[in-house]
Amino acid sequence: MGGDRGSGPLIDGAVQAVEQHPGIEVLLLGPEELLRAELAQRGKGAETRLSVVHAPQTVSMDEAAVDSVRRKKDSTIMVGFDLVKQGQADALVSAGHSGATMTAAILQLGRLKGISRPSIASVFPTLKEPVLVTDIGANVDCRPQHLYQFAVMASSCSELLLNRAKPRVGLLSIGEEPGKGNAAVKEAYDLLKASSLNFIGNVEGRDVYSGDVDVVICDGFVGNIVLKISEGLAEAIQQMLKTEIKKSLGASLASFFIRPAFRAFRKRVDYAEYGGAPLLGINGVGIICHGTSSAVAIRNAIKEAAKMAECQVNAAITRHLQQEVVQA
Amino acid sequence: MGGDRGSGPLIDGAVQAVEQHPGIEVLLLGPEELLRAELAQRGKGAETRLSVVHAPQTVSMDEAAVDSVRRKKDSTIMVGFDLVKQGQADALVSAGHSGATMTAAILQLGRLKGISRPSIASVFPTLKEPVLVTDIGANVDCRPQHLYQFAVMASSCSELLLNRAKPRVGLLSIGEEPGKGNAAVKEAYDLLKASSLNFIGNVEGRDVYSGDVDVVICDGFVGNIVLKISEGLAEAIQQMLKTEIKKSLGASLASFFIRPAFRAFRKRVDYAEYGGAPLLGINGVGIICHGTSSAVAIRNAIKEAAKMAECQVNAAITRHLQQEVVQA
Numbered sequence: 073m074g075g076d077r078g079s080g081p082l083i084d085g086a087v088q089a090v091e092q093h094p095g096i097e098v099l100l101l102g103p104e105e106l107l108r109a110e111l112a113q114r115g116k117g118a119e120t121r122l123s124v125v126h127a128p129q130t131v132s133m134d135e136a137a138v139d140s141v142r143r144k145k146d147s148t149i150m151v152g153f154d155l156v157k158q159g160q161a162d163a164l165v166s167a168g169h170s171g172a173t174m175t176a177a178i179l180q181l182g183r184l185k186g187i188s189r190p191s192i193a194s195v196f197p198t199l200k201e202p203v204l205v206t207d208i209g210a211n212v213d214c215r216p217q218h219l220y221q222f223a224v225m226a227s228s229c230s231e232l233l234l235n236r237a238k239p240r241v242g243l244l245s246i247g248e249e250p251g252k253g254n255a256a257v258k259e260a261y262d263l264l265k266a267s268s269l270n271f272i273g274n275v276e277g278r279d280v281y282s283g284d285v286d287v288v289i290c291d292g293f294v295g296n297i298v299l300k301i302s303e304g305l306a307e308a309i310q311q312m313l314k315t316e317i318k319k320s321l322g323a324s325l326a327s328f329f330i331r332p333a334f335r336a337f338r339k340r341v342d343y344a345e346y347g348g349a350p351l352l353g354i355n356g357v358g359i360i361c362h363g364t365s366s367a368v369a370i371r372n373a374i375k376e377a378a379k380m381a382e383c384q385v386n387a388a389i390t391r392h393l394q395q396e397v398v399q400a
Numbered sequence: 401m402g403g404d405r406g407s408g409p410l411i412d413g414a415v416q417a418v419e420q421h422p423g424i425e426v427l428l429l430g431p432e433e434l435l436r437a438e439l440a441q442r443g444k445g446a447e448t449r450l451s452v453v454h455a456p457q458t459v460s461m462d463e464a465a466v467d468s469v470r471r472k473k474d475s476t477i478m479v480g481f482d483l484v485k486q487g488q489a490d491a492l493v494s495a496g497h498s499g500a501t502m503t504a505a506i507l508q509l510g511r512l513k514g515i516s517r518p519s520i521a522s523v524f525p526t527l528k529e530p531v532l533v534t535d536i537g538a539n540v541d542c543r544p545q546h547l548y549q550f551a552v553m554a555s556s557c558s559e560l561l562l563n564r565a566k567p568r569v570g571l572l573s574i575g576e577e578p579g580k581g582n583a584a585v586k587e588a589y590d591l592l593k594a595s596s597l598n599f600i601g602n603v604e605g606r607d608v609y610s611g612d613v614d615v616v617i618c619d620g621f622v623g624n625i626v627l628k629i630s631e632g633l634a635e636a637i638q639q640m641l642k643t644e645i646k647k648s649l650g651a652s653l654a655s656f657f658i659r660p661a662f663r664a665f666r667k668r669v670d671y672a673e674y675g676g677a678p679l680l681g682i683n684g685v686g687i688i689c690h691g692t693s694s695a696v697a698i699r700n701a702i703k704e705a706a707k708m709a710e711c712q713v714n715a716a717i718t719r720h721l722q723q724e725v726v727q728a
Contacts, residue, residue: 199636199639209574212574212582212583213583246620246624246628254540254619255541257621276628277625277626277627277629277631278628278631279632280629280632280633281629281633281635281636282632291582292574293582293585294625296605297574297605297622297625298626298629300574301608301609301626301629302605302633304605304607304608304609305608305609305634305637306633306637307609308527308609309634309637310637311527312527312665312668313662313665316662317658319661321657321661325657329657330645330648330658332644332648333644333648333649334641336648337637337640337641341640
């Protein structure tokens with residue numbers, strides 16, 4: 073209910089998910105009457121794999137995360153993560169307030185054993201295979217141990233969810249040499265070096281989009297800036313290039329020749345193609361989608377959530393942490 | 401002498417600068433014999449506004465900044481900043497080791513009164529006018545007071561060097577609201593809010609390229625990542641778009657129609673067009689250029705250095721800090 077475009081694209085995405093994936097069942101969370109009316113409008117009733125769970129409250133985008141979640145026990149995210157806790161759902165997908173979604177997940181499900189700070193991961197397109205970047209905003213001030221935990225979580229996620237064998241893990245810094253970076257990064261380097269992860273060392277900003285690293289680790293302040301600067305720059309470059317192409321070809325020729333290429337490019341870099349951002353480190357599965365997600369983005373996020381529950385990323389994370397403790 | 405392409409483009413850039421700008425005189429720093437031979441090759445001798453100063457040592461890119469500068473008193477950057485100190489030069493331009501150049505500047509010239517951490521600024525292209533971003537790598541761990549000082553320095557630089565009236569200063573963070581950001585950014589917000597700068601509040605990653613802010617403030621860790629991720633992403637997007645355009649138009653048509661537009665785009669975003677990165681907060685003028693700078697980039701950096709010395713950015717910074725202290 074909390075997305076920027078209302079419940080429409082979310083319901084459409086859910087309908088698409090159950091229609092296209094026979095193994096997926098979706099519980100729609102929100103005010104029951106409203107959801108039933110929306111489903112009826114789409115000619116849908118009590119479908120076998122599409123049902124409604126009453127959750128009358130919504131956390132809006134401008135509320136404080138912790139406060140709103142504590143106050144609104146009947147909000148979609150609190151009710152949804154409770155279903156996950158009770159084993160009545162395998163995963164929750166939300167296009168609402170990401171901070172509140174993370175808070176609700178921690179309150180209802182708790183953290184995985186050995187994880188002090190759950191993080192949010194995001195899949196970025198690159199010149200080769202997509203890269204998983206974490207944290208993209210949950211933890212602004214991080215200690216070295218947190219960065220190490222992000223790496224363990226993201227490596228398991230990359231391996232199982234994105235099918236990478238021995239994911240190459242890089243630590244985002246300002247030089248490739250071990251001594252480069254801020255205080256937290258320098259110490260995290262040593263922790264990662266000593267771990268059993270496939271740690272390839274520091275990576276620089278320019279390596280994120282090269283496709284030569286599978287997992288990029290940073291604190292949530294840096295990660296969020298990386299995410300948003302990329303969105304802003306991609307938009308700016310497209311505008312600048314379009315302007316130049318129109319100048320050299322003329323507007324109508326440019327439109328005819330170039331529009332399909334720009335459309336294909338946008339599809340290639342569109343977050344909607346990659347589903348949502350997995351929450352890592354909570355004792356269950358949660359996926360956060362962009363507030364402006366389309367039905368396709370929601371459908372892909374639901375599919376991704378199902379896969380993440382099935383491939384048991386959390387069990388792999390816990391196993392890895394236990395083994396490293398045993399070795400240490 | 402310390403650039404990645406040897407002395408060739410630096411000498412060519414210097415020759416262009418004196419030939420195109422009658423008000424500019426250039427002293428070339430390096431091994432005298434080598435420089436004289438290079439000049440002779442270009443048919444240049446003892447020109448009025450082009451001379452050679454003997455500096456036999458070079459700091460190479462892989463040396464430790466502080467150590468190399470302390471050891472090599474006769475290196476180009478140490479000799480050059482000494483000339484600035486003695487009043488025999490108004491500014492130094494270097495395409496060598498940026499850390500060593502900054503260290504040499506601080507050793508020879510000292511910091512401006514009221515500045516505890518000099519920073520490096522960089523001019524980024526945007527959809528409108530270019531934006532000045534600092535720090536892009538000199539200071540990885542910053543206190544709020546340092547960020548405030550960066551803002552004072554960059555605001556004066558934007559006003560005088562880039563001709564912006566009342567530059568809009570933004571603090572790079574992960575949300576527009578005052579409470580967003582890491583610990584240092586939250587405190588810096590209050591300092592900037594209380595200052596006489598035209599502080600427009602937090603800006604997000606996506607605002608950097610919009611052109612709606614003139615100065616963006618961040619620590620050197622974040623700034624360096626922003627710089628390098630932008631370079632990497634711009635390159636990746638161009639490659640992806642070219643691939644799509646070739647797919648839709650065919651390679652030869654694409655090449656014919658689109659190459660001029662991509663060339664124009666690259667010219668628009670090329671750092672060479674913007675000169676180099678000004679050192680802010682040292683008691684003199686220094687400009688750092690990309691190690692791979694072309695002759696045009698060097699020429700523009702020399703022009704920029706001359707303008708920066710002429711418009712007295714340092715005097716403006718000192719004046720601003722004194723006034724704020726008086727007011728506080």
